[in-house]
Amino acid sequence: MAFDEAAIRRHMLVTPGAMAAADERTIAGGTERAVLIRRAARAITRVLRSRYAKQPTVILCGPGHNGADGISVAEMLIEAGWPVEVVLLDENQDLSDRLGVLSRVRPSGTFSPRAGMLVIDALFGAGLSRLLEGEALMLIERLELSQATCLAIDLPSGLDGQTGEIRGAAPYADATVTFHRLKPGHLLGHGPERCGKVFLADIGIEAEEDDAGALHNHPDLWRHLLRPSKRDTHKYEKGHVTALGGPGLKGGAGRLAARAAAVSGAGAVTYLTPLSSAEFAAASFDAVMVAPFHGPDSVTDLTYKRGGACVFGPGMGHGDAAKEALLAVLETEIPCVLDADALTLFEKKPGELFEKLHPNCVLTPHEGEFSRLFGEMEGSKLERACKAAKKAGAVVLLKGSTTVIAGDGLPLVNSNGSAALATAGAGDVLAGLIAGFLAQGMAAAEAAAAGAYIHADAASGQGPGLEAEALPPLIASVLKNLVAPTH
Numbered sequence: 212m213a214f215d216e217a218a219i220r221r222h223m224l225v226t227p228g229a230m231a232a233a234d235e236r237t238i239a240g241g242t243e244r245a246v247l248i249r250r251a252a253r254a255i256t257r258v259l260r261s262r263y264a265k266q267p268t269v270i271l272c273g274p275g276h277n278g279a280d281g282i283s284v285a286e287m288l289i290e291a292g293w294p295v296e297v298v299l300l301d302e303n304q305d306l307s308d309r310l311g312v313l314s315r316v317r318p319s320g321t322f323s324p325r326a327g328m329l330v331i332d333a334l335f336g337a338g339l340s341r342l343l344e345g346e347a348l349m350l351i352e353r354l355e356l357s358q359a360t361c362l363a364i365d366l367p368s369g370l371d372g373q374t375g376e377i378r379g380a381a382p383y384a385d386a387t388v389t390f391h392r393l394k395p396g397h398l399l400g401h402g403p404e405r406c407g408k409v410f411l412a413d414i415g416i417e418a419e420e421d422d423a424g425a426l427h428n429h430p431d432l433w434r435h436l437l438r439p440s441k442r443d444t445h446k447y448e449k450g451h452v453t454a455l456g457g458p459g460l461k462g463g464a465g466r467l468a469a470r471a472a473a474v475s476g477a478g479a480v481t482y483l484t485p486l487s488s489a490e491f492a493a494a495s496f497d498a499v500m501v502a503p504f505h506g507p508d509s510v511t512d513l514t515y516k517r518g519g520a521c522v523f524g525p526g527m528g529h530g531d532a533a534k535e536a537l538l539a540v541l542e543t544e545i546p547c548v549l550d551a552d553a554l555t556l557f558e559k560k561p562g563e564l565f566e567k568l569h570p571n572c573v574l575t576p577h578e579g580e581f582s583r584l585f586g587e588m589e590g591s592k593l594e595r596a597c598k599a600a601k602k603a604g605a606v607v608l609l610k611g612s613t614t615v616i617a618g619d620g621l622p623l624v625n626s627n628g629s630a631a632l633a634t635a636g637a638g639d640v641l642a643g644l645i646a647g648f649l650a651q652g653m654a655a656a657e658a659a660a661a662g663a664y665i666h667a668d669a670a671s672g673q674g675p676g677l678e679a680e681a682l683p684p685l686i687a688s689v690l691k692n693l694v695a696p697t698h
């Protein structure tokens with residue numbers, strides 16, 4: 212089972228390098244560059260006129276094609292009677308064939324952005340190749356610190372389109388108009404905070420699958436894998452999840468994971484917990500079954516009998532019996548989600564875990580768990596998750612306001628989360644939900660992608676008062692809307 216092919220083309224993220232190649236391919240195919248630039252400028256002008264009232268507007272133009280887009284926008288706005296001024300990074304740029312624009316050029320030293328002014332940032336886009344310095348740094352720093360409204364062309368200048376890192380400075384754009392497909396930098400690192408609202412414009416570039424550097428997680432990619440049940444389906448045909456909880460006061464985390472598994476569409480969930488806490492667990496659940504955990508056999512016996520998938524970690528504790536049970540289950544290659552304690556258990560000897568992991572495993576660390584398990588790594592979140600997945604031989608879902616999922620195939624970036632999810636237990640719910648999808652037969656990367664998106668979608672529209680307990684019923688209604696109706 213795999214992601215939908217047509218959706219891959221629609222939802223791919225294209226690195227700046229691949230985007231430049233796609234531009235050149237389109238030009239070689241017979242579309243003139245000037246035509247692409249005019250289409251880009253028209254798209255920018257459309258966004259601008261629908262979003263902002265006519266107001267004093269300064270267009271910062273760089274030396275490359277991003278600047279060419281800016282100059283083309285300047286022409287269109289001048290024609291529409293906007294009060295436009297143009298600042299050129301290269302003051303010697305030849306504009307003898309654009310006399311209308313030339314008459315609006317002002318020295319860069321006069322650039323003084325302030326509230327009530329619109330600044331169109333066309334200094335650098337995909338071609339940013341080094342740290343901002345000198346004149347460019349001065350212009351962007353002034354803009355970054357000002358109250359002016361900024362509309363960025365392609366990327367806020369200084370934001371790295373591949374990593375979302377800031378190379379010297381970058382404005383806080385109110386909106387960004389980009390072309391063809393989003394770039395990873397719109398979603399990673401500082402991207403979301405610097406880009407503002409991102410508009411995607413079609414300028415007639417052909418999509419080729421090889422251009423994809425990653426995928427932007429979207430239901431189109433995996434919705435077909437959430438099959439509605441047959442009329443006469445049986446609960447054990449819909450998958451069984453085993454959740455291993457721990458003793459004592461942290462049992463709530465394991466129970467949250469079990470409950471999330473129960474609303475994933477899986478037919479049944481068993482929560483295993485030491486005898487001392489089994490009675491309390493039984494009193495807190497109705498549909499989820501509770502059974503005593505008394506060592507590795509209680510987990511492997513159950514998973515041999517019921518199959519499905521397991522979730523280890525939330526509230527599991529650091530006991531030796533839990534660790535042995537986890538290692539024993541990994542030997543059987545049953546699909547597993549490993550979160551929280553199941554990851555920190557191995558912080559001193561990660562190799563012991565990596566040796567046993569297999570491609571049906573999903574690891575769901577947050578940044579702290581990630582660095583405890585994989586050490587400090589260089590690179591963007593996307594690059595780090597990919598390296599970690601390779602090292603672990605499993606799917607790695609690295610959580611955060613933007614979540615990255617990496618495995619064997621193209622990595623995915625999930626960006627529909629909101630700060631309502633920054634609440635204790637939200638991660639436990641995610642782990643259980645993914646285990647539920649694994650139990651229903653989804654492959655690890657697909658289950659992780661569906662889990663991350665649906666989990667975040669369930670929290671959308673919720674506020675700071677969201678408690679993790681409230682997520683399972685919200686997840687159930689997101690799922691109901693995603694799954695095609697039964698006939």
Ligand SMILES: NC(=O)C1=CN([C@@H]2O[C@H](COP(=O)(O)OP(=O)(O)OC[C@H]3O[C@@H](n4cnc5c(N)ncnc54)[C@H](O)[C@@H]3O)[C@@H](O)[C@H]2O)[C@@H](O)CC1
Nearest residue numbers: 234247248251275276277335336337338339340341342365
């Ligand atoms: N390639 C094309 O045909 C098209 C490009 N488009 C636009 O063109 C942009 C890409 O154009 P380019 O590849 O020319 O790249 P850019 O215009 O983004 O930047 C490249 C130029 O900036 C200079 N530069 C890069 N980093 C710098 C730094 N830190 N300090 C000072 N100078 C720096 C480079 O030497 C080069 O002259 C896209 O972002 C998009 O806005 C669109 O108009 C569509 C068509």
Ligand SMILES: Nc1ncnc2c1ncn2[C@@H]1O[C@H](COP(=O)(O)OP(=O)(O)O)[C@@H](O)[C@H]1O
Nearest residue numbers: 610611612628629630632633635636637638639
């Ligand atoms: N600011 C945020 N914006 C979007 N999603 C967030 C944010 N903060 C946390 N999340 C999401 O909430 C979940 C929190 O998981 P985790 O850190 O493991 O918390 P816990 O261990 O308390 O359950 C993850 O899925 C994460 O991606």
Ligand SMILES: [K+]
Nearest residue numbers: 332335364366
């Ligand atoms: K720009």
